Amino acid sequence: MGSRQVALKYAAVGATQVRSRWTYVGERLLSNLFLAVIIYVFVQLWRATYSGTGASIDGLTLPQMIWYFVATEAIQFSMPRVHSLIETEVRNGDLALRLNKPYQYLGFHVAAFLGDGVVQLAAALPVAAAVALLTVGPIAVPLYAIPVLLFVWVTTLLLHFAWAAMIGLCAFWLEDVSGVYLILDKFKWVMGGFMMPIALFPDWLQRIAGSLPFKYMFGEPARLMVQFSWAKVGALLSGQALWLVIMFALLYGVYRLGVRRVDSNGG
């Protein structure tokens, strides 16, 4: 099996997913109008906060803070609901349909997840960015940073994939994973700096958040967008690489255990 053909195989899965999801990009764009309301409310809240505290909070100006929030929202809104998809496949037996094709089950889902994510990003980012532009104006992002930021978006989404897929695979043991997902997803939001930078947390919470992978899933990529530097790129990518290895190793372990469970329980 040539590595080029293997790469083409997963690239084709991703591209097919893009084409499939693109069919409804208009509907997605409309449903993301809700995102405009969220951003607008946050602009008002941060405006009030900044008027009381001064021009900078944690080194971020008001426009930077809003664009930070635009970035975390764009990450969140571009994340496909893979936990639910995997849960369904485990529950209704579609897992067998996937396993009799010549690809890796998790590899297929990674490729499809990224393809779906591209369309979701295309439907979320313009809405969030438009509100930020209209309310606080643009921030300076160097042109050369854009490909780097897109690459970081991919690595960030891979971390989200590992987290969500692990929860989805819990369907091998649990009747319904949606409750678990709800709790763990909110935990990820808080510890990742989704709503506000981790630096604004109390010290003890910052220490906890600092030792978890979630800051690499929201806060750090968002901060890179608003305050781009090569030093930050290096720190972020090395942190993400470490957590990608750990989380994908865990994910693969959970997957193997789950498949073994199908073997002993019949699914």
Add this chain to the structure above:
Amino acid sequence: MAIIEVKQLQKSFKLPVRPEGGMARLRSLFRSQYQTHEAVKAISFAVQEGEALAFIGPNGAGKSTTIKMLTGILHPTAGEATVMGLTPWKQRQQLAFQIGSVFGQKSQLWLHLPPLDTFNLLARIYELDWSSYLQRRSELIELFELDSFLHTPARKLSLGQRMRCEIAASLLHKPRIIFLDEPTIGLDPVAKAAIRDLIRRANREDGVTVFLTSHDAGDIESLCKRVIIINEGQVVMDDSVNEMRRSFMQKREVSLKLGVAFDGAFTMTGVEVLKAKGYGLKLAVDTQQVGIDVVLSTLLQRYPVQDVTIEYEPLEDVIAAIYRGRGEGRWAVGK
């Protein structure tokens, strides 16, 4: 040459038991109790290359478990199996390149995309040489008459059109075996006939080995020469479809149009009056108890007869009877 060989293949599952009573349930939270369910009990059979085999049985008989072991999705508890010389559960990916599968109730087509996009994706998934793929695709498009809806999103296709695409998709990589699970479920008679014709062609013209699971007797009759019936995890019959007919189709349905109204006075051992209305009479005759000739000559002596038709018992009634245990003893395991 056997393309599938199965020897004493077994599969047991551990099923959790929920005990009765509050304390017992509380204890089970910390120490789960299981019972063993033998889904497949030491079955053996072989399938020759190019054969069309019906592998049938009632729900829960062990069909799906067997197919999952043969496609490498499940590991057996004991026994051996090889498919094209490969051990499925050890060489699943390698095997996946050489087998095709169609599940009537599950689609491999991407719903929002035209079938052509799914075909292109499958070509990548099966790592096909692109020019060979394009040629194969053209052949299948022509054979399956897909041209008119090849660019229509799969969600807008009729079930018959979708199933034609499903089967074409599973043949793109020229598999040597195709596993078909209820390929005609939900289809109208015309679409069923078309699907059966296409499967028959793949089997007879391209030599693809067909491993069919279906509850539709028409699929079995029109596609397969051999049938394996599995029940409660055991092979209860492994023979030709014709032999099954001969052995089990002892009943005939005799329909008569009499010259006078039926008076209800006809009784005979082994004959049951199914329906009698005016000049019409329908009888079920058990040929093990009484010959058709005896029944007809008795009737002709008593009534003027204008028309007679004699029909076999429907195959699905025979299969249902075998499921219910009519074949036990006569068709013992390992016959």
